[in-house]
Amino acid sequence: MVLKGSSLRQRLAVVLVLSVFALVQAEDPYRFFNWNVTYGDIYPLGVRQQGILINGQFPGPDLYSVTNDNLIINVYNNLDEPFLLSWNGMQQRRNSYEDGVYGTTCPIPPGKNFTYILQAKDQIGTFYYFPSLAFHKAAGGFGGIRILSRPRIPVPFPDPAGDFTVLIGDWFKTDHKKLQAKLDRGHKLPFPDGILINGHGPNGAFFTVEQGKTYRFRISNVGLQNSLNFRIQGHKMKLVEVEGTHTVQTMYESLDVHVGQSYSVLVTMDQSAQDFYIVASTRFTDKILTTTATLHYSNSNKAVSGPIPGGPTDQINWSLNQARSIRTNLTASGPRPNPQGSYHYGLINITRTIKLVSSADQVKGKQRYAVNSVSFIPADTPLKLADYFKIGGVFRVGSISDKPTGQNMYLDTSVMGADFRAFVEIVFENHESIVQSWHIDGYAFWVVG
Numbered sequence: 001m002v003l004k005g006s007s008l009r010q011r012l013a014v015v016l017v018l019s020v021f022a023l024v025q026a027e028d029p030y031r032f033f034n035w036n037v038t039y040g041d042i043y044p045l046g047v048r049q050q051g052i053l054i055n056g057q058f059p060g061p062d063l064y065s066v067t068n069d070n071l072i073i074n075v076y077n078n079l080d081e082p083f084l085l086s087w088n089g090m091q092q093r094r095n096s097y098e099d100g101v102y103g104t105t106c107p108i109p110p111g112k113n114f115t116y117i118l119q120a121k122d123q124i125g126t127f128y129y130f131p132s133l134a135f136h137k138a139a140g141g142f143g144g145i146r147i148l149s150r151p152r153i154p155v156p157f158p159d160p161a162g163d164f165t166v167l168i169g170d171w172f173k174t175d176h177k178k179l180q181a182k183l184d185r186g187h188k189l190p191f192p193d194g195i196l197i198n199g200h201g202p203n204g205a206f207f208t209v210e211q212g213k214t215y216r217f218r219i220s221n222v223g224l225q226n227s228l229n230f231r232i233q234g235h236k237m238k239l240v241e242v243e244g245t246h247t248v249q250t251m252y253e254s255l256d257v258h259v260g261q262s263y264s265v266l267v268t269m270d271q272s273a274q275d276f277y278i279v280a281s282t283r284f285t286d287k288i289l290t291t292t293a294t295l296h297y298s299n300s301n302k303a304v305s306g307p308i309p310g311g312p313t314d315q316i317n318w319s320l321n322q323a324r325s326i327r328t329n330l331t332a333s334g335p336r337p338n339p340q341g342s343y344h345y346g347l348i349n350i351t352r353t354i355k356l357v358s359s360a361d362q363v364k365g366k367q368r369y370a371v372n373s374v375s376f377i378p379a380d381t382p383l384k385l386a387d388y389f390k391i392g393g394v395f396r397v398g399s400i401s402d403k404p405t406g407q408n409m410y411l412d413t414s415v416m417g418a419d420f421r422a423f424v425e426i427v428f429e430n431h432e433s434i435v436q437s438w439h440i441d442g443y444a445f446w447v448v449g
Contacts, residue, residue: 037076038056087145127243207294233277239263
């Protein structure tokens with residue numbers, strides 16, 4: 001820009017104003033949330049329970065954002081014990097202290113508040129949040145997270161007519177404090193009492209749609225221990241996204257959703273004007289628990305009818321083959337305009353391989369679980385604080401081995417070191433007779449085998 005006849009001071013002022021304007025324009029948007037965490041009466045399976053509510057809601061409110069948004073979430077803990085929220089699937093880049101799990105974040109004391117500062121940096125997709133301490137998840141406190149693509153980034157499917165969050169999970173009628181005490185005494189969890197869909201038991205949740213239109217369902221298993229199969233009577237589901245990655249668009253009649261997983265599907269309302277069952281049922285259990293919700297066509301003149309559609313029960317290979325069928329859409333844009341396949345993870349220089357083997361055993365007469373023979377016990381000082389203030393004797397980096405040692409199970413505050421910006425291959429091995437779900441806080445990863 002040339003300003004003829006202007007003074008040097010005027011030209012400098014124009015440059016300064018333009019520079020400030022550019023800086024303001026470059027900053028990503030902010031979204032602010034105030035969440036009040038309280039106890040409240042809930043009746044998910046027909047009996048009164050003490051649930052954990054967020055702003056009076058069970059489940060908690062959806063957390064909406066767009067790629068690169070800054071999220072400022074002020075959480076007030078009005079429970080009678082410390083509380084933390086973890087953001088399952090949100091990547092934490094050098095800010096693990098925001099992730100809300102023991103060891104990285106100090107718990108929020110009763111009557112106090114903490115402000116989480118997160119950014120949905122280079123992310124899209126379907127995730128959820130949950131409370132990570134004191135078995136609070138068995139009382140609620142969870143909710144959906146959706147990160148929408150920026151308007152200028154192409155999405156590999158037309159905009160749906162509607163977008164539903166579907167939170168499924170096993171549920172206990174027993175108070176969460178009693179369940180926690182049972183575990184602390186060294187006993188296993190009992191079999192759950194039922195399955196919830198969006199906080200409701202059988203026939204409680206309701207999804208209204210219009211005939212002929214296509215809707216997006218964001219399905220997350222927010223339960224404690226059971227894999228669930230999800231299906232919709234008379235309708236097929238087109239899988240389009242799994243935890244922030246657009247997939248090759250494949251049709252499924254039902255989907256296995258393991259604990260912690262989130263799937264996003266498109267469903268076209270191509271049936272006659274009536275209501276249909278939405279079904280979730282347990283997998284790999286001797287007794288099959290089933291629950292239903294209602295898919296309601298707005299012009300419906302007929303209630304749900306017929307038998308509840310069945311699904312797979314104990315077929316392990318069925319579930320493995322389905323998992324193998326899910327493929328990344330290499331030509332679709334992710335959070336950026338470049339195709340998801342432009343980053344070739346097969347060419348990454350792996351500098352380290354970690355093999356994690358889970359096990360179960362009795363230690364001092366109590367049921368314990370371990371990784372590479374180490375059963376975790378919390379330290380008196382949160383690990384992140386001890387690390388930051390260089391407090392010695394709290395934990396030891398390397399207190400858990402990269403590989404199974406064959407030792408008998410023992411108790412320790414297990415901490416494994418890693419190098420910044422290194423690419424690590426992790427192999428998980430499960431010799432137990434139950435499904436193990438691994439939660440890698442703050443990280444994205446590729447399943448390669």
